[in-house]
Amino acid sequence: ARDAIRAMRRKSGLPAGGVTVYLRGGTYTRTDSFALTKEDSGTDASPIVYRNAVGETVIITGGVRIPLSKAVAVTDAAVLARIPEEARAHVRVVDLSALGVKGIQPPGLSGHSMHCVSQVTQYKRGEVASEVFLDERPLTLARWPNDGYSRTGDVVEPGDMVRNWSEDLQGRDRYVPKAKRNDPPKGFAFRHKDTSRISRWATAPDMMMLGYWGAVFSDQVVQVARIDDKAKTIYSVQPSCYGVKSGCRFYAFNLIEELDLPGEWYIDHKAAKLYLYPPDDARKGTLSISILGDPVVSLKDVSHVSISGIRFSETRGKGVEVEEGTHVSIERCGFICMSGSALSIDGGSDHRVADCEIANIGASGIRASGGDRITLTPARHTIENNFIHHFARLERTYSPAVSLGGVGIRVLNNEIAYAPHAGILFGGNDHVIERNHIHHMVQESGDMGAVYSGRDWTARGTIIRNNLFRAIPERNNVRTIYLDDGVSGTDISGNIFVDVVEGVFINGGRDNIVTDNLFIESGTAVRGSDLVAKRNAHRKGGTLMNKLEASPYKTPLWRERYPKLYTILEEKPQLPLGNVVTGNACYKTSPGRIDKRGSTWSDNQILKEAPGAFDAERNRFVLKPTGELKEKCPGVASIPWQEIGVR
Numbered sequence: 001a002r003d004a005i006r007a008m009r010r011k012s013g014l015p016a017g018g019v020t021v022y023l024r025g026g027t028y029t030r031t032d033s034f035a036l037t038k039e040d041s042g043t044d045a046s047p048i049v050y051r052n053a054v055g056e057t058v059i060i061t062g063g064v065r066i067p068l069s070k071a072v073a074v075t076d077a078a079v080l081a082r083i084p085e086e087a088r089a090h091v092r093v094v095d096l097s098a099l100g101v102k103g104i105q106p107p108g109l110s111g112h113s114m115h116c117v118s119q120v121t122q123y124k125r126g127e128v129a130s131e132v133f134l135d136e137r138p139l140t141l142a143r144w145p146n147d148g149y150s151r152t153g154d155v156v157e158p159g160d161m162v163r164n165w166s167e168d169l170q171g172r173d174r175y176v177p178k179a180k181r182n183d184p185p186k187g188f189a190f191r192h193k194d195t196s197r198i199s200r201w202a203t204a205p206d207m208m209m210l211g212y213w214g215a216v217f218s219d220q221v222v223q224v225a226r227i228d229d230k231a232k233t234i235y236s237v238q239p240s241c242y243g244v245k246s247g248c249r250f251y252a253f254n255l256i257e258e259l260d261l262p263g264e265w266y267i268d269h270k271a272a273k274l275y276l277y278p279p280d281d282a283r284k285g286t287l288s289i290s291i292l293g294d295p296v297v298s299l300k301d302v303s304h305v306s307i308s309g310i311r312f313s314e315t316r317g318k319g320v321e322v323e324e325g326t327h328v329s330i331e332r333c334g335f336i337c338m339s340g341s342a343l344s345i346d347g348g349s350d351h352r353v354a355d356c357e358i359a360n361i362g363a364s365g366i367r368a369s370g371g372d373r374i375t376l377t378p379a380r381h382t383i384e385n386n387f388i389h390h391f392a393r394l395e396r397t398y399s400p401a402v403s404l405g406g407v408g409i410r411v412l413n414n415e416i417a418y419a420p421h422a423g424i425l426f427g428g429n430d431h432v433i434e435r436n437h438i439h440h441m442v443q444e445s446g447d448m449g450a451v452y453s454g455r456d457w458t459a460r461g462t463i464i465r466n467n468l469f470r471a472i473p474e475r476n477n478v479r480t481i482y483l484d485d486g487v488s489g490t491d492i493s494g495n496i497f498v499d500v501v502e503g504v505f506i507n508g509g510r511d512n513i514v515t516d517n518l519f520i521e522s523g524t525a526v527r528g529s530d531l532v533a534k535r536n537a538h539r540k541g542g543t544l545m546n547k548l549e550a551s552p553y554k555t556p557l558w559r560e561r562y563p564k565l566y567t568i569l570e571e572k573p574q575l576p577l578g579n580v581v582t583g584n585a586c587y588k589t590s591p592g593r594i595d596k597r598g599s600t601w602s603d604n605q606i607l608k609e610a611p612g613a614f615d616a617e618r619n620r621f622v623l624k625p626t627g628e629l630k631e632k633c634p635g636v637a638s639i640p641w642q643e644i645g646v647r
Contacts, residue, residue, distance in 0.1 A: 002040060005048060009039070014046035021049065023310065025056030029065070030315075031291075033298040041325070042304035052309035062292025062315025063133070064101050068285045070094050071276055079268075079275070084260040090277050091259055094287070097272035103291045104130045105316060106269050107141070107208055107254050112397040113220035113241035120165040121185045123238045128316040128340040128362065129394075132265045133288040134279065136313055136337050138360050138393065142259040142266045144197060149249035152190040152211070156233050159188030161214065161243035168543050172536075187225060187236035188213070188244040195232050200257045202229040206269075209234070210396070211250030214242030216446030216476040217421075219396040224252075288314040290339045295321035303327055313337050324348040331355050338362060339394065345370065345381055354384045362394035364403060365416075369428070371407030374552050376429060376561060378408020385646055389417040397421040397445050404431050411436065415619075415646045420444030424451045430461035437619070437645035439470045446476020449505070453487045455543045457573075458551040460489025460511070460562050468621050468644045470614060472500040474523065479505040483512060486532045486544050488578075489562060494639045496621050497522055497589075498614055506594060508532035511564045511578035516635030518611060518623075519589040525604075526581050528594030533574040544573075572598075585633040587611055605632040612641070620645060 001021040008014065019042070042048035052058040071092035074080055080088050096104070108126015109117075118124045132139045144150070160182055169175040192198055201207055207224040223237040252258070256266040256275055263279045276287070295318040297307060302325040311334035312319030319335045320343040322328050328345075329352045335342035336357070341364040345351045348370055358365045365388040370379025383402055392399040401416040404426040415437045416423040423441045424433060433451065441450035450472050453459060469480045479502045483490055488510040494517065497503040501523045506512050508531030519525040532538050538545060548568070552558050559566040564578055571577060577598030584591075587607040594601060612623040621644070623629075625637035 001050075002034075002036065006039060014042060014048075016045060018042050018045075018047040018049065020051065022051060022053045023058045024053050025058060027059040027061060027065075029061050029063070030296050033294045033296065035298045036300070036302045036305060038301040038325075040305065041302050044304060044327070047304045047306060049306040049308060050310070051306070057311065058309065059311045059313055060296055061288065061313050062296050062317060063288040063290045063313075066094060066099060066101070066287040066289070068134070068278065068282060068287055070099065071274075071278065071287070074275065079256070082256050083275070084257070087260045087277055090262070092276050092278060094274040094276065095272070096267075096274055101272070101289065104267060104269065104289060105293065106130075106206075106267070107221070109221055109223070109238065110395060111210065111220040112218040112395070113213070113215075116163055116166060116241040117220070117238060120162050121239070123185075127293055130267075130316060131290050131339045131362070132267075132274065132276070133290070133314050133337050134282060135285045137279075138337050139276070139279075140261070140264045141253050142255050142264045143251050143253035144255065144258040145251060146261050146264075149251050150192070150194070152244065152246055152248045152250060153193050154191045155188065155244055155246050156191060156231075157186070157189035157235070158243055159236070160185040160239040161241070162239050163241045163243075168541070168546070171539055171541050185239045187222070187239055189233050189235040190244060190246070191231070191233050193232075198227060198232045198234070199229050201252065201255065202227045204255055204257055206254055207252060208254045209236070209250050209252050211240075211248055212445065213240035213244040213248050213250070217397060217448050218242060219445070290314050290316045293317045295319070297321070299323070299325060299328055301325050305329075306331060308332050310334075311336060312342075316340055319343050322346065322348065322351055326350050328352070329354070334358075335365075336360055341399070342366060342391075344368070348379070350380045352382045352384065353386060354382070356386045358386060358388040358401070359390050360393065361391040363392060363399040364395075365391050365401040367403040368409055369405035370409065371428070373407055373429060376407055376557060378430060379406050381409045383409070383411045383414065385413045387415045387646055389415070390419070392419050392421055397448075398425065400425045404428060410434075413643075413645065413647055416441070418443065422448055422450065422452045426451070426453045426462055427456060427459050429459060431463070433462070433464045434466050435640075435644045436467045438467060439472075441472055442475070442478045443473065446478055449479040449482025449484075451480070452482045452484065453490070454482075454484035455486060456547050457486055457488050457510070457544055457568060458547055458553060458565060459487060460565060463491045463493075464495065465491070466494040466640055466644060468496045468498070468641075469500055469503075470498040470621070474501040478502070481505070483507060483509045486510075486537060488512060489565065492517065494635070496520070496623070496639060496641065496644075497525070498621060502527060503589075503592075506576065506579055508537065508576055509579070510568070510576055512580075514579070514581045515583045516633070516639070517584045518633075518636045518639065519584065519586045520611065521587065522589040524590045524592040525584060525586050526594065527592040528576055528579060528599070530574075530576055530595050532576070536574075538573045583633060583635050585611065585629060585636045607632070611636075
């Protein structure tokens with residue numbers, strides 16, 4: 001169809017009203033990207049649409065599908081000896097080489113901390129690993145414990161804390177110059193109290209571990225170098241970015257020795273065999289292994305093209321990747337059971353992702369950037385009316401539902417739910433995050449927010465308004481809206497916070513506005529700190545100063561848009577000046593406090609009457625904008641609660 005449209009364009013041009021390509025119902029397997037380039041563009045008057053036929057379900061997969069009937073009993077005595085005794089009669093094996101299955105990617109080094117490790121050592125992030133699915137359900141690579149985490153015991157060898165090798169720490173006592181670094185860097189080692197497990201793993205050839213080794217906000221996968229069965233000690237190959245501590249959470253995986261629960265699997269990559277403990281409800285069904293590492297659909301410099309009504313599933317790469325171009329729409333699509341991220345938008349303008357469901361994703365939902373920070377030209381991308389849930393299954397941290405960079409992107413009327421870390425990460429300028437329903441975020445990690453930005457004085461102008469936040473737990477410095485490490489110039493207004501540990505935290509930033517928000521049955525409403533001063537974070541060579549000096553903040557355009565940034569170095573940059581917290585309402589919630597040196601705290605009210613409640617059946621918070629609330633906080637009473645969430 002793509003090639004036919006190209007031929008049509010060359011012969012007679014695109015017809016008025018454009019071209020629609022209908023895909024008939026069925027499952028289509030891609031072994032490479034469906035690539036659209038500039039020559040595949042439509043126009044404003046003649047757009048091109050790729051969509052499902054009306055009433056028919058179209059699935060495009062990047063995986064290899066295998067009937068469950070191909071899984072047979074295990075008869076190899078050596079393999080059976082490695083499988084837990086209680087599971088041996090249940091585990092089945094699929095000979096992948098006999099079926100011609102190729103391109104399976106083994107587990108690699110991953111996690112947020114690997115970004116740091118990759119920058120300063122020879123250890124690099126691996127590709128997104130292949131996974132096994134059954135009837136569009138992700139199965140679990142055999143692990144221990146089967147759910148949750150164990151804890152490290154005594155640390156025998158701390159290894160190198162390679163965060164201290166990063167150049168942004170120059171000038172601080174912890175910085176380790178190149179001449180004093182170990183080559184190769186030293187991994188870490190710890191004892192473990194479960195001695196029977198240590199013995200079981202002692203001869204495992206490809207054991208790996210995921211842990212929050214030294215920081216509650218950052219995960220990292222490492223390979224196991226060896227196990228000292230006598231000393232009950234596990235040694236890693238790679239160092240941890242943030243070091244390792246006794247009592248850190250971790251789990252071990254990629255172990256046939258732990259294939260003991262329905263729904264678990266393990267692949268012997270040398271023998272090309274899949275071992276599977278089928279789920280209890282599996283009878284026939286279809287297995288799938290994610291193979292394709294490239295995007296299923298790639299659009300480069302494409303304009304006026306829509307992808308609509310298609311379900312992307314079971315692939316290692318993204319479902320859709322958009323680079324540059326303008327007016328590309330991704331609508332009514334599903335991104336389900338993917339090993340990596342769902343989709344990305346890099347550059348261009350006026351792209352739109354709307355009415356999609358993104359679920360059971362290994363990493364991020366939508367990563368979007370665009371616009372021009374030099375000229376503050378907005379991208380005008382829109383992320384609207386999507387349901388994004390159960391993401392960051394594998395990359396546990398810094399894999400948000402939505403990530404924003406650049407200038408001028410709108411995120412509105414989405415529901416974002418159920419994840420171990422952040423829901424929205426933002427950097428850049430002048431974004432709008434509004435009318436979203438965000439809940440059950442930061443369910444596992446810590447020192448993080450449901451909405452988070454950090455370490456940039458210049459990332460100003462973002463508006464966070466009229467959102468509903470609820471069910472954000474009390475754990476390891478979790479916040480709801482978290483402006484970290486000096487983030488400044490953010491406007492937070494008209495939001496409703498229900499059952500959250502802390503509503504807004506301004507960690508050393510300046511010129512932030514927090515007004516007309518409602519906090520109900522939560523821990524603390526608003527809190528601030530002077531972190532920049534305490535950590536000397538405004539020092540020359542530090543991240544804040546480096547980003548400031550790299551920005552055009554002295555230009556007339558930036559001076560007009562952000563006048564307080566223009567004079568920041570003349571006005572005690574280490575202090576959290578210019579913050580305004582006013583007109584907020586608290587019901588069964590502590591109002592909190594901020595550093596009041598040069599900031600304003602006024603007209604914040606404590607309510608005696610319940611101002612509303614969450615209606616689970618309608619999936620809405622119902623505000624009661626009368627009585628005490630209307631009298632004391634008219635701005636809060638006017639929050640458009642009916643417009644919040646997916647429409």
